[in-house]
Amino acid sequence: MSPVTTGLIGIGLLLFLFLLKMPVAFAMALVGFAGFAYLADPGPALSLLAQDIFETFSSYPLSVIPMFILMGSFAFASGISHRLFSATYTWVGSLRGGLTVATVLACAGFAAICGSTAATAATMGQIALPEMRKYGYDNTLSTGTVAASGTLGILIPPSTILIVYGILTEESIGKLFVAGVIPGLLLSLFFVLTVAILCIRNPQLGPPGSPTTWAQKIKAFGGIIEATILFMLTIGGLFLGWFSPTQAGAIGAGGALVIGLIRRKLTWKIFLDTGKDGLSTACMVMFIITGATIFGHFLAVSTIPFILADWIAGLPIPPLAVMGVMIFIYFIGGFFMDSMALVVVTVPIFFPVVIRLGFDPIWFGVVIVLVAEMGVITPPVGVNVFVIKGIAQDIPLEVIFKGILPFLGALIILTILIMFFPQIATFLPSLIRY
Amino acid sequence: MTVLEKFKKFNQKISGWLAWVGLVGILIMMVLTCVDVIGAKIFQAPVFGALDIVIFAQLVAISFGGAAPYIIGRHVQVEFFVAILPRRAQAFVNAFVQLLGFIFFVLVVWRLVVYGYSFQTGGEVSATIRMPLYPFAYGTAFAIVPLCLLLLSDFFISMKRGFKK
16 A cells, blocks of 8 residues: 555544544554554554654653643632733723623733633633623623633633644744734734624623722723733743743743732642643643654655645645635634644644745744634534533523624634735744844 | 442542642743743853753653543543444443553553663663663653553443443
């Protein structure tokens, strides 16, 4: 059997094991190992297996992953999210639909210190949903807003998916982080506009909250100070070249821990539980990277990525049309696969095509994160929707999915804008000189 | 409680203990990196061998904490297809997947021991602090054993569910 045929069978087998609910990390490692053993030889495959696991687990560039995950966990436990919401609520809560706007802004703020969509949605869902219920907000609007705004977690830096993308493609994580800033802010703005339009069309969706005085508004600024300091220290430090990504993550984790201690939010039990929770997430991501590494060796010997790149480059269609097709594949894939898994499985195949067609790899990273965000809120595996369902158990899933639709529209518009105006993503990274 | 359930509980307990070791590893990574950065940037005195220690701490954290995401169901899985199958079919599919996982991780443990032995006989050490590598390869192999046992116990439990009328 030719390497290409073996590779195609391997990809089919991988998708089959995914369907059978095998953990993505295990399936990639197993198929990658078996495929490499078939194409090369069982001896080298067995040797490579141990080497891949040992070297991935002990890779210094990958240590950025546990550090930023730990930062998000400690930020969650130290109550920063509560104070962020309280601040945004004080400023805009009294407007019509103001609580949903406050939720979007607080999500954007929390996304600046946490790289996970589910964590952002869960955190803000627990805080914002009870408030919105108290003021009689429509369930479709409230749940849709929290689930959608949670997606900001993987676009605004730090972002776990951008880290994984950077590792898979050997692109600068610092540049990728910075590339997510303007699109993240734009998406927050689009979400706020979405809420505003919905509430202007139907004022019953989001009644105004309690009015606040200017003194309260000014005092509320204190609630965003901690998140701002953490963001400036970590992402600012990365942007200015003070820290390596791992160092930025460690400083961020240490900073979030110190904030929790000063605020007296971290008891021993919370500290240990939070640490273990962060460790579990870090292990999960590291296992996926290990699986992707083993699968990547198989893909490389199958030569599929290179043949695909050559074939697509030779097609008589414009590169942007090819990109459109790839984005459509990501969009459809997002319906069925977790965003992280989708990126890990497809990037090694599509990345050579992207480079061959002359697209900016940093820009491509931002685009696929945007499309992956859509997968996080669309059925049947919209993780954020299930997170919100877990918090608001009496609200049917279809109500939450219905609430997502206007925000999905905002995501699609931003993706199209970034496709035609790549500078939105590439301008800030172009200022970095390392 | 059946023997299988007791066996699973025992494995979960072992994995829980190992996760504490993993937690120590990830905290060492954080603290040491912070101390190294502050030492280097403010006092011009970085920690000697910080990079080596961070690498080893990460190896310990990920391998010893590796069973935890499996126990709490945090691994990324595609769930929509199996969820629509009948209960018995689900059990057999799960058993098949768990058996494959068990075989794979037994292979991993075996190869890590072989890999560790090659480090031991070759006298391989880390770049800066000259720490021998073989104990870490053996340690990683040891830390993956509970994951194998968890997959095995889950396989038997799934099979039992599948055959139960």
